[in-house]
Amino acid sequence: MPEPQASPLSGPLQQSGANDAGERQQADPAAWLDGLWYYALPSSQVKPGAMVTRTLLGETLILCRTSEGEAFALRDICPHRGIPLSCGSFDGREVTCCYHGWRFDRTGHCTAIPSLTDDQRFEFTKIRTRRFPVAEAQGNLWIWAGAQPDVLPPPPQVPEMHGSQQRVVETQEFPCALDHAVIGLMDPAHGPYVHQSWYWRSLRSAHEKAKRFVPSDLGFTMARHKPSRNAAAYKLLGGDLETEIAFRLPGLRIETITAGRHRFVGLTAVTPIDMNRTQVTQVMYWTMPWLNLLKPVARWLARQFVGQDRAIVTQQQRGLAQRPALLLIDDADTQAKWYYACKREFARAAAERRPFVNPVTEQVLRWRS
Numbered sequence: 218m219p220e221p222q223a224s225p226l227s228g229p230l231q232q233s234g235a236n237d238a239g240e241r242q243q244a245d246p247a248a249w250l251d252g253l254w255y256y257a258l259p260s261s262q263v264k265p266g267a268m269v270t271r272t273l274l275g276e277t278l279i280l281c282r283t284s285e286g287e288a289f290a291l292r293d294i295c296p297h298r299g300i301p302l303s304c305g306s307f308d309g310r311e312v313t314c315c316y317h318g319w320r321f322d323r324t325g326h327c328t329a330i331p332s333l334t335d336d337q338r339f340e341f342t343k344i345r346t347r348r349f350p351v352a353e354a355q356g357n358l359w360i361w362a363g364a365q366p367d368v369l370p371p372p373p374q375v376p377e378m379h380g381s382q383q384r385v386v387e388t389q390e391f392p393c394a395l396d397h398a399v400i401g402l403m404d405p406a407h408g409p410y411v412h413q414s415w416y417w418r419s420l421r422s423a424h425e426k427a428k429r430f431v432p433s434d435l436g437f438t439m440a441r442h443k444p445s446r447n448a449a450a451y452k453l454l455g456g457d458l459e460t461e462i463a464f465r466l467p468g469l470r471i472e473t474i475t476a477g478r479h480r481f482v483g484l485t486a487v488t489p490i491d492m493n494r495t496q497v498t499q500v501m502y503w504t505m506p507w508l509n510l511l512k513p514v515a516r517w518l519a520r521q522f523v524g525q526d527r528a529i530v531t532q533q534q535r536g537l538a539q540r541p542a543l544l545l546i547d548d549a550d551t552q553a554k555w556y557y558a559c560k561r562e563f564a565r566a567a568a569e570r571r572p573f574v575n576p577v578t579e580q581v582l583r584w585r586s
């Protein structure tokens with residue numbers, strides 16, 4: 218059967234190939250999947266009656282919250298003459314364009330054209346600016362990419378922390394295409410180099426690791442295990458630790474650390490801004506009350522970590538500008554291969570209107586880090 222066109226992807230898929238040294242990278246690194254939730258921003262950044270602007274998924278958006286507390290997102294363009302709606306105002310109910318005063322409700326439909334005289338009949342309700350579905354959970358606001366299905370799935374949630382509030386959020390813009398940011402999330406071999414520091418790891422502390430992976434919802438999970446003994450920051454959380462790391466499309470990493478009856482969860486979410494820029498957000502939740510005192514430390518650590526990843530992909534851009542062929546090796550890059558396989562399968566399943574069949578099989582991966 219011929220490969221279906223990758224219509225749910227925003228960019229072309231290249232053919233995969235292999236060589237002796239490893240597998241070549243397989244897809245347009247800027248392509249993102251439609252039909253999934255992407256992290257937009259923390260809910261708290263959109264107050265009732267507020268209008269904030271963001272560029273996400275290649276679109277400039279306004280994100281607003283009504284006086285009643287309902288969030289919505291519209292394309293930041295007035296359908297009349299194209300001025301950004303964000304140049305206008307929002308009264309907690311409707312957005313008013315600053316040019317001719319046309320008004321738009323939370324569904325993007327035009328509700329008023331002030332220049333019309335009483336006897337002029339004009340079907341302004343047919344005029345609309347594009348609305349993007351949004352959903353909120355656990356203090357996060359998510360935006361849906363692509364056409365809205367009849368029934369939207371619930372937005373992503375971190376496990377077993379239902380109703381919890383987020384403690385620390387760190388967002389940074391990476392000057393790279395989506396895949397390079399996503400692959401950094403699951404790359405086990407860069408730790409001792411990129412995150413080398415007294416509180417995390419050093420080259421000297423690197424040792425061989427073997428981790429069991431199982432397929433999980435839209436991705437795979439590094440099964441529950443004792444965290445690396447070479448990560449000093451883990452020691453902060455106390456003695457008897459276990460960690461589990463789940464990855465799922467479109468670029469979400471959820472690390473759940475249990476420490477006795479307490480829990481610490483890190484969510485890392487990657488959202489394309491456009492073809493060349495990617496938003497990376499780290500959200501931390503915890504149940505240990507004493508950790509609240511160390512919130513500034515947790516924030517500093519998050520900023521350091523994300524900043525180190527940002528610095529390395531910024532340097533990487535200088536090489537990628539020459540469009541080199543890239544390699545993915547076993548086993549250190551097997552998760553990156555799985556990411557590409559999941560992405561391809563998701564696109565194919567959407568094109569064929571069938572459920573996603575997880576291409577990942579249970580496996581132990583070994584590497585030194």
Ligand code: FES
Pocket residue numbers: 295296297298299300314315316317318319
């Ligand atoms: S451009 Fe917005 S109302 Fe005219």
Ligand SMILES: [Fe+2]
Pocket residue numbers: 401402407411412526
């Ligand atoms: Fe990293």
